[in-house]
Amino acid sequence: MDGISTNPGKASAANPDDDGERRRKPGRPKDNGDLRDVIADHAEQVFAEHGFAGARVRDIAARAGVNQALISYYFGSKRKLFDDVFRRRGRVLAGHRHVNLDALLDRGEPLAVEDIILAYLKPQWDMKYSGPGGAAFVRMQARLHAEPEEDALRLRREVYDASLHRYITVLTKNLPDIPEDVISMRMAFLVGTYLFMLNDLGRLQDLTSGHITDIGKDQMLSHLVAFLSAGLRAPV
Amino acid sequence: MDGISTNPGKASAANPDDDGERRRKPGRPKDNGDLRDVIADHAEQVFAEHGFAGARVRDIAARAGVNQALISYYFGSKRKLFDDVFRRRGRVLAGHRHVNLDALLDRGEPLAVEDIILAYLKPQWDMKYSGPGGAAFVRMQARLHAEPEEDALRLRREVYDASLHRYITVLTKNLPDIPEDVISMRMAFLVGTYLFMLNDLGRLQDLTSGHITDIGKDQMLSHLVAFLSAGLRAPV
DNA sequence: CTTGTTATTATACAAATGATTAAATTACGC
DNA sequence: GCGTAATTTAATCATTTGTATAATAACAAG
Structure with missing residues (x-):
């Protein structure tokens, strides 16, 4: 199927002279040395497309243009x-969320729910539209959240919990009529809503018979913020 | 484990002329013939646990207590x-949603948003708590929604679109201040929210430090309805 | 120049996987 | 009773899959 699998005997037989070699020989290349990142980038794509179980190591290696053994090596x-790969993006995301919240807190309370929600959502939004890697990460997250395995749960905790808890605390202070447990619950709703949505944008156009296509991503974000803020504020 | 599966392999222990061989012999069994359903039930579980790519045909066959070839046969x-398997449950779900909406419409308009939302959510809720199969189906849905492949998209459309569009129409009539496109979008949010949540109940307890455990499923459902109704009603 | 370390490749492998086959057994219509 | 079709099994197949191994080349240190 693909031109990757090679028969060494046949290849040397067909080659009268070896100076026109297209095949790379093993050995350290001149300098490059950052194939690790290249692998990670392509892995992100493949994992997003097929999930963990569905992803093929061979596929990742092929797309990254490296030998399969190299991914074991690294x-x-x-x-x-x-x-x-997941942690790499997750850390960036959490970092931005913390920074955004810090900036908000510097402004002094009380804060509008909309601003808090936006501070939480915006980094994810920006990441999604920052390039193919960001979009892939969103899909990886959606998939990871659907996995009940212990491995997946640990990873989710590791990436999300810290910033999420900070936001819950701040929201609780700014919504004194709503108990903290209810806010926690609603924040869980929120995570579901935006992840699902970001992951499933195509489906959204589908549902609205394509009318959504015109809406820019910023407008979409404010729609989402309005929806979620109203939900968070709903009287108990 | 499960009370459903009739395990033919092990059931032959009462063989009269059995020479100690416990293996089941090939051939048509007396009457039963519903191994198809047994397979489907166990497949539901395995697909829910591991997703499509992660599920192993051998595993399904083993759990159902049948030979692997039988699943190809059926x-x-x-x-x-x-x-x-997915369609089987999906049809039931869609059926209940239609029935619920019909019942609402018989009461005459205008309808409360809460009632409409509840009519949409309740069947899924009941199914989830109707037994292991229902819970498994919820997880299958969450996973399917995370799959960008064409196969998955088609299946989602097939199962969800009809009833979803009906609900959107009804909601549009009962929320005259909000354009239909916005309602469609918000219904997409809604689907994300509840699927994610139902799938991830354990995580919810996690986030609230276990305080949520006390809440019954009915109370949880009304929390969700309150959240979503407020979001749907949010002024544009 | 030698030696060792690191990065990269081709190749190999054992295990796992989805599917198929041929045979065996039984239910059922005639 | 008999033949035919349906159901079930053991055994196996051809691939695919994740990982491991050994070879090779660049580079650094002495």
């Missing part, structure tokens, strides 16, 4: 590769 | 098995 195993 | 392929 990451150890498929699972470790997945976790690594 | 369903043709792994993919067809998945679709079949």
